[in-house]
Amino acid sequence: AQSVTQLGSHVSVSEGALVLLRCNYSSSVPPYLFWYVQYPNQGLQLLLKYTSAATLVKGINGFEAEFKKSETSFHLTKPSAHMSDAAEYFCAVSENAGGTSYGKLTFGQGTILTVHP
Amino acid sequence: EADIYQTPRYLVIGTGKKITLECSQTMGHDKMYWYQQDPGMELHLIHYSYGVNSTEKGDLSSESTVSRIRTEHFPLTLESARPSHTSQYLCASSGTSGYNEQFFGPGTRLTVL
Numbered sequence: 001a002q003s004v005t006q007l008g009s010h011v012s013v014s015e016g017a018l019v020l021l022r023c024n025y026s027s028s029v030p031p032y033l034f035w036y037v038q039y040p041n042q043g044l045q046l047l048l049k050y051t052s053a054a055t056l057v058k059g060i061n062g063f064e065a066e067f068k069k070s071e072t073s074f075h076l077t078k079p080s081a082h083m084s085d086a087a088e089y090f091c092a093v094s095e096n097a098g099g100t101s102y103g104k105l106t107f108g109q110g111t112i113l114t115v116h117p
Numbered sequence: 118e119a120d121i122y123q124t125p126r127y128l129v130i131g132t133g134k135k136i137t138l139e140c141s142q143t144m145g146h147d148k149m150y151w152y153q154q155d156p157g158m159e160l161h162l163i164h165y166s167y168g169v170n171s172t173e174k175g176d177l178s179s180e181s182t183v184s185r186i187r188t189e190h191f192p193l194t195l196e197s198a199r200p201s202h203t204s205q206y207l208c209a210s211s212g213t214s215g216y217n218e219q220f221f222g223p224g225t226r227l228t229v230l
Binding site for chain 1: 123148150157158159160162165167207209211216217218219220221222223224226
């Protein structure tokens with residue numbers, strides 16, 4: 001079984017400040033991990049993905065995430081927030097072919113990021 | 118351009134009506150999914166398909182049904198809409214990369230009066 005927990009349903013930062021969105025996962029087999037962003041009244045857009053090639057993953061719009069197996073974490077960061085980053089962010093986990101949930105994504109509950117001028 | 122499409126984007130309908138939400142993708146993906154999402158909430162998988170003539174129910178029980186007659190098309194039908202069906206419905210697809218990354222359509226926001 002797989003699950004995802006996003007710590008903090010709302011995060012508020014000032015423009016130019018560091019963005020840190022937290023994600024912890026559980027999986028019975030080595031996972032694939034994803035961060036998606038959702039703007040109002042739109043679908044989800046893939047920001048970045050971890051597929052076991054490198055623990056530090058760089059994505060679009062200046063975001064990156066680090067896979068830490070010992071902490072079962074995959075936190076999303078951006079050094080300097082921009083007003084356009086305001087959106088909802090979802091962490092998701094997928095099991096590879098060895099898992100019982102192969103082919104499915106399990107999503108966290110989402111974190112709404114607000115950016116203040 | 119390869120993409121995934123959903124129509125309509127917005128639908129307001131009365132109780133008891135039959136509705137079909139359309140989802141099509143031009144990426145040649147074999148796997149397709151339907152999620153239900155209430156405002157500000159997480160996504161719940163309600164249906165998925167791993168290929169033509171293959172459909173399965175997801176983790177969240179739903180009164181809707183789906184069909185997969187063509188690879189690119191995965192419509193969702195509600196035989197008799199109720200106010201409890203008011204939600205956003207997101208369609209997604211994934212291919213053969215092995216990583217299961219999913220690509221999402223823009224969603225259909227359904228309101229049942």
